[in-house]
Amino acid sequence: MKHFARWGLTMPATIAVVVLLIVPVAITIAATFAEPKGVFAPYVTFFSSGFRRAVLYRTLEIALITTAISLTVGFITAYVIAQMPGRAKSIMIVAAVFPLLTGVVVRSFAWLIILGKNGILNTMLISTGILSEPLSMLYTEGSVIVAMVYLFVPLMILTLVGVLEGIPRDLIDASASLGARPLMTFFQVILPLATPGLIVGAVLVFTGSFTSYATPQLLGGEKQMMMGTFLYQRAMVTFDWVGASTIAAIMVVLTLSVVLIMSRIARRLNPMAV
């Protein structure tokens, strides 16, 4: 009975993931090990290209930076929202959802207007005399990160507000009464207790930014090519599904490792975090 409850409840979802995701994707990826040139040939090819390695590092770097920024910004904002009275809180949550409703093309258009050579930011900086020449802010790693943070902060906020609200007030009071300054309370009590939410947010943001391709392509250009774009080219333009699956396998292994490392860190902060 108890055993049924434990496993039975997870069964439908587990079966769905196994049957509809793990098995089909494994079949796709299995093809990469069946190349005539050798079992690991596609991987050797991938890693022997300096350019490909560079794309991999860049992707990792951008995803990690995006995750770190989104986590920090989203957490602080969610924290402030969680302190608001009920109505204001709901309105702020809904407002945070709006950016998610914009399509990638119009969104990148908006950033073009803001960050472009003739954009609002440059115009402002020049008219106030801070700059004499427009800065090239677009098509840099920075612009990709900004655009992704824009997309992922709402996701962090949404994930975290509920978790932060669930932290009993008494624990924060207890911390203060033991002499913890607000910053210490934040790091020693609020942060660990929010880890179940933080880890979920971090995983969603990291995987989301690691696998993204439209945003980096529009706001980063080819100079900021990421693994997702690379994969897209292979699969959709040259129909090279083996090449694409190779990239996918590398991405899955990498993201999975990062996710596992994150979970481990989370558990250190809070042994109750799943």
Place this chain on the structure above:
Amino acid sequence: MDRRVHPILAAFAACVFFFLLAPLVIIIGAAVSDTTYLTFPPQGLTLRWFVNIFEIEAFRTTAITSLQVAFLGTALSLLIGVPAAYAINRYRVELPRWLSTIFVLPILVPEIVFGFSLMKSVTIGLGLPIFISLLVGHALLILPYSVRVVGASLAAFDFSVEEAAISLGCPPLKTFLTVVLPNIRAGVIAAFILAFITSINDVSVSVFLTGPGISTLPIQILAHMEQFFDPTIASVSVLLMFVTVGVMAVVEATLGLTFLTK
């Protein structure tokens, strides 16, 4: 946690909201611009791009498909995801840790490869009807939100409250619905919103799962943009925002906005 917020934090949050909302001004401006291309500030005012959405039949039919898939898919993913999230947290000690990890896989596998593999093995392999495989694909794609976001809320839930309900004669399922669910409402709503939006915006997975006679709105929008570069896409975004505001107004009128939070 109604408390005063440190002014520095409040100011920071205000900046974040400025960052999140300022680009929307540009998008709204572009959506009402009386030009055949996206521009800001708008030149002339028109609502024709909004009218466009309702007049083009392909937008209408695909929007209906998208809404159906998003609603049903989200419901389906919550239906199988929430019990899993519950079990993972309730039986934290007894269940293996890797179990929660497999539920991030759907967002961890690059979408194109996921869509491709799913089409190959499931749509074609199992000969599923297009709408069903589209639905199943979306439900799976958004399953991580149902499991993990809801799970994060469950982590803080005091399960002795659940035992109280059971000891009062409430059967497990009813206990879940009447006692657990109301207390993790914020998490479920967050999961619903994220899942719904992910589904309604998805292109990469849908590309493979749509087929003759069935398409989704984002794919239709991209198709439109093969030829037209007008502000219709901006007005679709704005329309979605209005719909959201409308839904909120209904929630406010019926349940009260505080329903959304704890």
Place this chain on the structure above:
Amino acid sequence: QSKTLTISWWGYNGEKMNANIITPFKKICGCEIVFETGNNADRLNKLKLRDGKGVDVIYLTDSFSQLGIEQGLFQEIDASKIPNLADIYELGKAPQGKYGPAYTIGRVGIVYDSAKVNPPITAWGDLWRDDLKSSVSLPGITTTAGPLVVLEAGKHGGADAYEDTDKAFSEIEALKPNVVKNYNTGSELVNLISTGEVRVALAQDFTLASMQAAVPTMTWAKLKDGDIATLNTVNIPKGSENVELAHQFINFILSKEVQQAEAEQGVDAPISTKVSLTPDQAKIWTYGADMVAGLTRIDYAKMNAAKADWIDRWNEVFGQ
């Protein structure tokens, strides 16, 4: 039970397609029509996954239809069942062997802002001009027009890009300082133009009107070495279950009536020689025997073979 013809196409402009093609054709054939929509890559990939089944007629740009042919996804056309073939420009009749014909024609050339670019652009080689530093947008290598840049770069370096790929890419390397960003979709290009990010682009002609709406001084360059032709083709996948109907449909869209209507309404440039347009109607199109005669043709079979390598090299040039 009436037959169902399944058509795979991009999906824009559905209203006009309905009025000009679908409704009249349904009357003729007494059949149902169903669409699969999406971009070239998506639809062709899906067709391949379905092993050429599920669709009776597929609209593609020529580089993708060539890919489909190479993958063995299409069947040969029975020209005898498409009498209207006789009325279309020669280059559209069998552009890729015995497979599907082109139903519309376009060109790739250079557009520039005549108010800001002086002297005017008159040759492909002008793209390399020093005064165009940080002014240009090229089509991404994965788009229809992208590989054409490689070909022109080869020519600029005095070589054949297929034979001496290194030369072509060193020319692209030389072009790089002039490039602000490469675009992947028409809308992206229009945004780049309208926000003033770029002044010069290598583009397909169907984007011109929108660019001019945003920046009226955008001008289609009169290149002395000629624009390049692009064709959109219609093919019958090998798994089609309505081959007869498919031929009948292709014949219908090549008819003078359809071609005339589509051209007048700004949907597609006519490939039928029977269509006649007023200068005003014609100005956005690749139209008229003279213009068609001046276009350069691409060997897509050769290009597709080289493409995987080109993509890598392109990535390395622009990705560093």
Place this chain on the structure above:
Amino acid sequence: MTVSLTIDSISAHYGSTQVLKDLSISVMAGELVSLLGSSGCGKTTTLRLVAGFLQPSSGSIKLGERDLTGLPAHARDIGLVFQNYALFPHLSVQDNVAFGLRQRRVPQQERAKRTMAMLDRVGLSAFADRLPSALSGGQKQRVALARALVIEPPLLMFDEPLSNLDAKLRIDMRVEIRQLQRANGTTSLYVTHDQEEAFSISDRVAIMNAGRIMQLDAPEVLYRQPANAFVARFVGFENLIRMKVAERNGALVVAETTGGARLQLSQETFGPIKDDFVLACRADGLSVSRDGDGIAAVLGTRTYLGRAYQYKCMTSAGEITANGALSDPLETGASAVLTPVAEQCCILDPED
């Protein structure tokens, strides 16, 4: 519908640590049995096993003829007052209390009536519409109590249900519980750490230690004749004095402490006395007088108890706690004599 509860040699583990060891308790139909034991000895665990939130690793639990093992918790029809209250945070006080009735499909009107009546009993009618978060500790506890009582199940279990109430309210509530329990013939298992409460409310009391039952008896028996040193200490025999019989004189016995102090005890009042025994005395069981027969002592710290003064006394048999009358306070450092008072003392077997 009055049934008995039989807990038959159950063991329980949390992970690998054993918490209960072959524990057996039987509660007769309509009886109220208290579990009394030190912190962490397994009282809550016992209740959780009966309620069905935990599975015993061995043993069985029966309610009347019905074997509870294997029955899901919600089908056991057992009321439980949780030690940590476990109120439904999203429901008002009233809805918390009505919850069990709702499960039993009690019609709306009767439900409201019974709920309000119960809130009245626990003194919270004025708080019916509040959420638990706006209640004081004791108010929450009373809601928890009301919630379990209102369903009138055949078995009620209370886990320290009155620990956060003031003395007066505690007694009022104790009376309410007992009245309801008697009126409905509810078999009850009651955990408390308050001995007076246990003794006054229970038909029988079980003294627990480290996952075992040390003694299960009527309050008077426990109070007067503990079965062993543990129980003796527990029921307030603060002083356990190891003694040997030195002389026997018919019913009279003269015994000697290890320190050599001598006492005369009558077997008529103390019962049969073996050669080797332990004299267990409550603080009230040793009268403190300035002189007389008994154990000589020097008085240490004095504490005011309200009804008496308590002294720490230095004697040759070790430190002894004894109470002296309010009317005659003695000073620290004074010499005194401690004489056993039969009603507050008893004779135990020595343990090694």
Place this chain on the structure above:
Amino acid sequence: MTVSLTIDSISAHYGSTQVLKDLSISVMAGELVSLLGSSGCGKTTTLRLVAGFLQPSSGSIKLGERDLTGLPAHARDIGLVFQNYALFPHLSVQDNVAFGLRQRRVPQQERAKRTMAMLDRVGLSAFADRLPSALSGGQKQRVALARALVIEPPLLMFDEPLSNLDAKLRIDMRVEIRQLQRANGTTSLYVTHDQEEAFSISDRVAIMNAGRIMQLDAPEVLYRQPANAFVARFVGFENLIRMKVAERNGALVVAETTGGARLQLSQETFGPIKDDFVLACRADGLSVSRDGDGIAAVLGTRTYLGRAYQYKCMTSAGEITANGALSDPLETGASAVLTPVAEQCCILDPED
């Protein structure tokens, strides 16, 4: 660093409901004052105000010369044992206890030493590495206690810190608290609902009712001479008998209940007696005998208390609760006479 605490006419509200009304308490340096009061009277609220979790709507709080109002909670340096424990669920027992020391930057080694020493005092050394979720109720409470004690702040506040402990442990902990408090000269505010605990641990006790202080005095004074009927009831004068003086005879007074029963009282033992007064008697303050002088009664239910039997007695002055000796049990329905015992009775002014 021994300082006094002065709470000066503070009022407090939750939303629009007033909870404290012009409440003043001053605790002298090194003194331990208990707050005793019925459930929901505002004890926790008072502590929360002093701790800084809640802002008073008026009034001031001073620690020594320092005005606490406006000072953030973390800067007040006040130890607080929470009624609901408020343990950090993500930290082990040890880390919970060490938390405050960490904030004070006590070096790692000393921190570990002090933490373990404190865990030892509360009997939880063996549980140092457990998470709170794997502790019993009483164990959690002791962690909460240890966590507040270990930081040795100038002001300690305890919110029913021993409510979930068994009698023996409660006394042990009480002694530990008192020892530490004395040794460090820690000014302390102690909330409890256990009167004996309050009286035995405190220098002075404040009786609270509905957000006000009714009396603040040394235990003996409170216990013997309550200032009003409320306090009298609270400290266990279960019977308040309205009387009128009928005759005066020097120090002797004959008074009559409303029902006409007569009693003779001496002003030498009871103090001056006005014409109109209330005789307050504990259950122990009315001896139950078969006959003699006093208030005639018919005995109702009898309860076994351990040290005595308690009777509900029907008299002409209403129902009266009185205790009778164990040695001479009387049956329900028997007639008896109740005679006041001076030490357990007192004279109050009538209230209207």
